[in-house]
Amino acid sequence: MKLYYAETMNPRKVCAVAKYLGSPVEYVRVDLSRGEQRAPAFLAENPNGKVPVLVDGDTHLWESTAIMAHLAVKAGxxxxxxxxxxxxxxxxxxxxxxxxxSRHGGSLYFEHMIKPYLGLGEPNAAAVEEATNFFRRFAAVLDAHLEDRDYLVGGKLSIADFGTGVLLPWAKEARLPIGEFPNIQRWHERMMALPAWREPFPEPLPVAA
Known part of the structure; x- marks a missing residue:
């Protein structure tokens, strides 16, 4: 299996699941800053021009949730x-x-992290305010659900946890207001006890020249 990834939010989910499961994948890093996701060879794997992508024999999967499910099913x-x-x-x-x-958390992640990484200018203050308000609204729903639960579904770790928690390791950098939600913090501390969650990517981030 080949797993095309970059050190961004959606690939983080699948890299963490693959590492947790010990899946026999060959990692292929796609350099987004150089536009490798728009190269014809990559577009042949995913015409959307996005990572992650999993190639497993004749199966070519886009979308992080589908890839997580495939890896879990394949591993039993x-x-x-x-x-x-x-x-x-x-x-x-x-x-x-x-x-x-993650929709609204992802907006904060984009404004505070991806824009500087790609040289796209300063955060849009109106977009940040709107996303922060929506994030708080939906974080309250998740926090209430986790009040008497260790994990999202059935008292067990599942791909729902890997998917829903994907931005929390970047909470400080993305300026996610999770300090207001103690049950989310407790849940994420439990996730951070997993080596695959703390360090999901196969290699350290490259150092800029």
Missing amino acids: SDLWPADAASQVEVLRWLSWDIAHF
């Missing part, structure tokens, strides 16, 4: 639950995250 791991009801719950939280929690 209960990161993808065996029972249908729990599978639906995992899908619910992953869908909620993409539509709400």
